[in-house]
Amino acid sequence: MGRKARIDQEELVRLAAEGWTNARLAEHFGVTESGILQAKRSAGLSKPMTDHSRALPWKLRREHSQSGPATNLRNLSAVAQGRPVPKDKLNTALRWASRLVGNGLDIAYDPERGFHEVPAGDDSHVARILAEAREAADAAGTTP
Structure with missing residues (x-):
């Protein structure tokens, strides 16, 4: 060697x-x-990679990876990690997550069914990701 x-x-x-x-x-x-x-x-010449594993903790099937819920969760995750997201995409993700949280819903994933809405429990996944994204966007002054 x-x-x-x-x-x-x-x-x-x-x-x-x-x-x-x-x-x-x-x-x-x-x-x-x-x-x-x-x-x-x-050498600090590249930005750290964005890690969406907290927002998307499931092993997604290929056909579900670009779905609306997956995209919205990735966009919220990117904002929470300080990455820029186009305003229209951020607005879409925030509206989607706010609608779920406001209606007491959360998101679940099953490889056969894909993403589906479920009643939110005490530790709502979407509510947590939404709160992290809003906090980061507010701190950066990028909240739409």
Whole structure:
């Protein structure tokens, strides 16, 4: 097994600022593009990835992954994590979640049925995600 290639972070920062592609950087440093992406994360050159696992804790079937509820939950999750979401998409997600919470409903998922509305319990999933998104949007001054 060979020695790990050392990527000089100062040089990486300089070359990335010059606009070098990941492929060119990988070739220059003798690593894979994945190695460059890891080095960029370590150097603080890339934003952390958005994690929607709290908003979508289910293993979704492909045909359900782009449904309205999945999209709305992802958009609310992105806002809660400080990511920008187009105003119209945020409005749609907020209206959808507010309607559910206002009617005492929550969302459930079943691979066979897809997403479906259910009576909200004490720990409503949608209410929690909605509250997190509103809090973050209010703090950022982006609440529609």
